[in-house]
Amino acid sequence: MLLQNAIIHDGLGGVIHGGLRVEDGLVTEVSASLHGEGEDLHEAHVFPGFIDAFSVWGINGSMTEIRPSSEDNDEKSDPVTPELDVLYAFNGRACSLQQLPSYGITSACVSPTDNNVFGGQMAVFSTNGVNPFHMCLRRGVGMKASLSHEIKDAYGKRGLAPMTRMKIFQQFTSWLKQAKEYDPSKEGTPRNEKLAALQKVVDGQMKLFITCDHAADRQLAMEILREYPQAEAVFVNAYGLAESDLGLAGKVALIDGYCGMDCDPRGLNKDYKILLAMADAGVPVALSSTSSAMFGRECLLWEAMEVAKSEPDLEKVLSMMTSVPAKILGIDDLTGSLQPGKRADLVIWSENPLTSYRAKVVKTLIAGEIVWTEGDTKKCYI
Amino acid sequence: MLHLKNATVLTMAEDRPLENCDIKLDGGKIVAVGPRLPEEGEILDLTGKYVLPGFVDAHTHVGGIAMDGSLGEDLNEMSSPVTAELSSYYGINPNDPAFPHLLRHGITTNHVAPGSANVVGGWTVVLKSAGKDLQSRVLRHPAALKAAVGINPKGVYAPKFQAPMTRMSIAETLREYLRKVREYMEKQAKAEGDPAKMPPYDEAMEHGIPVLRKEIPLKVHSYQHDMLTVLSIAEEFDIFVTLDHAQGATDFLAEISGSRHVQGVIYGPICMGIFPGEGCKIDFDTLPRLDALGVPVCMMTDGPVTNAQILLTQVGEAVREGMDPIRALRTITVNPAKVIGCSDRVGSLEPGKDADVLVFDALPTLDPRARLLMTFIDGQKVWQA
Numbered sequence: 001m002l003l004q005n006a007i008i009h010d011g012l013g014g015v016i017h018g019g020l021r022v023e024d025g026l027v028t029e030v031s032a033s034l035h036g037e038g039e040d041l042h043e044a045h046v047f048p049g050f051i052d053a054f055s056v057w058g059i060n061g062s063m064t065e066i067r068p069s070s071e072d073n074d075e076k077s078d079p080v081t082p083e084l085d086v087l088y089a090f091n092g093r094a095c096s097l098q099q100l101p102s103y104g105i106t107s108a109c110v111s112p113t114d115n116n117v118f119g120g121q122m123a124v125f126s127t128n129g130v131n132p133f134h135m136c137l138r139r140g141v142g143m144k145a146s147l148s149h150e151i152k153d154a155y156g157k158r159g160l161a162p163m164t165r166m167k168i169f170q171q172f173t174s175w176l177k178q179a180k181e182y183d184p185s186k187e188g189t190p191r192n193e194k195l196a197a198l199q200k201v202v203d204g205q206m207k208l209f210i211t212c213d214h215a216a217d218r219q220l221a222m223e224i225l226r227e228y229p230q231a232e233a234v235f236v237n238a239y240g241l242a243e244s245d246l247g248l249a250g251k252v253a254l255i256d257g258y259c260g261m262d263c264d265p266r267g268l269n270k271d272y273k274i275l276l277a278m279a280d281a282g283v284p285v286a287l288s289s290t291s292s293a294m295f296g297r298e299c300l301l302w303e304a305m306e307v308a309k310s311e312p313d314l315e316k317v318l319s320m321m322t323s324v325p326a327k328i329l330g331i332d333d334l335t336g337s338l339q340p341g342k343r344a345d346l347v348i349w350s351e352n353p354l355t356s357y358r359a360k361v362v363k364t365l366i367a368g369e370i371v372w373t374e375g376d377t378k379k380c381y382i
Numbered sequence: 383m384l385h386l387k388n389a390t391v392l393t394m395a396e397d398r399p400l401e402n403c404d405i406k407l408d409g410g411k412i413v414a415v416g417p418r419l420p421e422e423g424e425i426l427d428l429t430g431k432y433v434l435p436g437f438v439d440a441h442t443h444v445g446g447i448a449m450d451g452s453l454g455e456d457l458n459e460m461s462s463p464v465t466a467e468l469s470s471y472y473g474i475n476p477n478d479p480a481f482p483h484l485l486r487h488g489i490t491t492n493h494v495a496p497g498s499a500n501v502v503g504g505w506t507v508v509l510k511s512a513g514k515d516l517q518s519r520v521l522r523h524p525a526a527l528k529a530a531v532g533i534n535p536k537g538v539y540a541p542k543f544q545a546p547m548t549r550m551s552i553a554e555t556l557r558e559y560l561r562k563v564r565e566y567m568e569k570q571a572k573a574e575g576d577p578a579k580m581p582p583y584d585e586a587m588e589h590g591i592p593v594l595r596k597e598i599p600l601k602v603h604s605y606q607h608d609m610l611t612v613l614s615i616a617e618e619f620d621i622f623v624t625l626d627h628a629q630g631a632t633d634f635l636a637e638i639s640g641s642r643h644v645q646g647v648i649y650g651p652i653c654m655g656i657f658p659g660e661g662c663k664i665d666f667d668t669l670p671r672l673d674a675l676g677v678p679v680c681m682m683t684d685g686p687v688t689n690a691q692i693l694l695t696q697v698g699e700a701v702r703e704g705m706d707p708i709r710a711l712r713t714i715t716v717n718p719a720k721v722i723g724c725s726d727r728v729g730s731l732e733p734g735k736d737a738d739v740l741v742f743d744a745l746p747t748l749d750p751r752a753r754l755l756m757t758f759i760d761g762q763k764v765w766q767a
Contacts, residue, residue, distance in 0.1 A: 063657050098655050260653040262480060262686035265450050269483070294653040294688060296664065302695050305750035357698035357707065357748055380630070381662035382606075 002038025011048035011322030025368035049106025049345035053325035054288035058095030084120030101364035104347035204230030214240030249281035257291030286325035383423025436490025436738030440718035441682035445474035458497035467585035468504030485765035498530035530603035563590030605660035606630035616643035639675035646721035737761035
């Protein structure tokens with residue numbers, strides 16, 4: 001497939017007017033001088049497929065099952081479940097049904113909830129398909145942790161620990177410490193899958209994604225993580241951004257989610273100037289469709305539009321939903337930019353959606369396959 | 383006197399923007415709109431800026447569901463499925479932080495309704511987002527009688543094994559209430575002013591009278607086929623209704639546009655994935671399609687459930703579905719003003735109307751980057767970027 005006469009945004013900051021060749025599911029050529037027997041895009045905009053850096057797409061549970069149950073990424077029997085893997089929760093059809101490619105989203109990181117101090121391992125999926133094991137681009141991309149008040153609601157209200165922030169932080173700290181000391185090769189040490197999973201975090205083999213309620217949580221988490229110089233932290237949710245967050249530069253990454261509810265005061269009046277100052281100072285900043293309960297397929301783009309109100313460099317905003325999340329999630333060898341050798345995950349918009357509400361998705365490709373075309377029927381659940 | 387000079391003005395009384403246009407505000411009202419008005423009072427040069435009417439949110443619960451959680455929730459009286467005797471006027475904390483927050487997003491007028499826990503929830507009230515006190519901020523009370531069909535009343539009463547547990551029972555509960563109001567009115571008429579023959583005063587019945595007199599609409603939380611239930615009941619009792627939330631309306635365009643009873647469709651909020659149940663269809667194209675059929679369409683936030691900025695963003699999504707950006711602006715200005723019965727005061731920039739004015743740096747229903755620079759209510763600057 002050859003797409004030509006297009007405005008091609010590579011996701012890394014570059015823009016060319018030219019063509020792009022797709023072969024065997026991969027981008028094989030991107031060039032200003034690419035001509036031939038191809039499809040004329042009449043200067044439509046081609047972007048790398050958007051990556052939803054943090055989501056619960058594809059998760060079934062109480063709203064979608066015939067019996068009262070739990071969401072499949074929400075194991076509230078134990079606040080420390082690092083051994084669990086979200087791959088076993090992901091339902092391909094539940095994700096595909098949402099038609100994320102209709103807004104340009106071609107891959108999504110799916111995570112355990114914020115209700116456990118250590119919730120389990122995250123994975124990245126393609127947003128089109130049925131078989132989770134085929135859709136999975138990479139598993140174990142991160143360990144989900146939480147220091148937020150949701151844990152108190154999940155356990156404290158049942159009379160269980162943690163009931164307080166003190167206990168949340170104590171569990172967070174002591175499990176990391178035990179994981180550091182865990183040595184199953186030592187005579188008499190019982191096998192412990194929780195510690196084995198967390199050991200990957202303290203060894204720096206798996207990033208630690210931490211949800212926080214405000215800036216002070218992030219400061220405390222950094223103080224605790226000083227004991228583990230190899231651990232790499234990614235903060236999830238840009239709640240309560242403050243000047244102190246500028247000090248995180250060079251140490252962490254940040255995933256900023258759309259805040260859909262005004263009755264969740266944590267999301268109010270987000271300071272995008274601080275968010276952008278963090279990005280300028282070198283904090284990788286990625287965007288996601290959600291920071292709380294309410295979100296839809298539109299919300300990743302909506303968050304990018306909010307950022308674009310304060311950031312004139314639109315390629316930088318674009319990178320926050322393409323190359324930066326790819327890097328944070330460790331899938332940048334596969335996708336997230338339009339370069340030869342990368343998967344042909346791309347979206348063609350009639351105009352740049354950050355500059356006009358008239359912009360429409362013309363086509364979305366996942367690994368070279370057309371998965372959305374303008375005019376396709378938007379589905380209904382029932 | 384505040385003289386806003388040389389802006390692109392979308393009065394919404396006209397279909398096109400007025401370039402190089404001035405507006406004068408005095409005594410809380412708009413006193414003049416036009417090009418090159420003689421300079422007087424405080425001058426504010428708005429060259430290159432866009433001036434719009436303050437946004438009108440036709441369906442919210444701001445002030446009645448504490449934004450910071452401190453005072454709890456005051457708009458869902460879940461002790462009985464019919465609480466027509468109530469009014470949201472008494473459930474609002476005028477000092478809730480939700481109100482100043484709205485000013486950052488251009489929402490100046492709010493139609494605050496009881497929640498949808500009950501089949502009949504009570505009267506609604508229209509009030510400004512800022513002002514001296516609650517009383518002076520109110521534009522209209524009552525503006526509608528709130529009702530709800532579907533999952534919300536079911537979700538409250540079914541777990542208690544109380545009626546209404548089903549949509550069958552919800553429809554009957556609503557019809558029975560309206561029958562009783564009709565009987566009450568008949569008894570009152572028969573009494574011919576004789577206090578001895580009057581039925582005992584009943585606040586719940588009194589609150590239904592303006593609905594049956596078609597002075598205010600029944601404002602009904604309704605999705606999908608529940609909207610047809612509402613149209614049927616509206617026909618049976620010959621009342622006006624608004625269809626609120628209205629997801630799935632694209633399945634019933636002819637039925638909605640063909641009804642003599644629909645005063646407006648108030649759409650949204652869309653901030654969810656596609657899930658089972660009444661909100662399972664996401665159809666922003668409802669707005670351009672019903673608009674083309676002559677139905678007054680409005681966008682809502684349902685705030686503070688969803689955030690205030692979503693009002694404008696959702697209108698943008700209607701533009702993406704083919705609606706003209708200026709036409710789409712009607713869904714948060716003149717259309718809701720008319721639907722909630724306040725078009726004499728708000729929704730457009732015309733001499734005599736309230737000086738509720740927004741200043742943007744671009745056309746916000748076309749350019750997602752457009753930033754709100756100033757918000758005026760009753761001629762007072764209540765927010766500045």
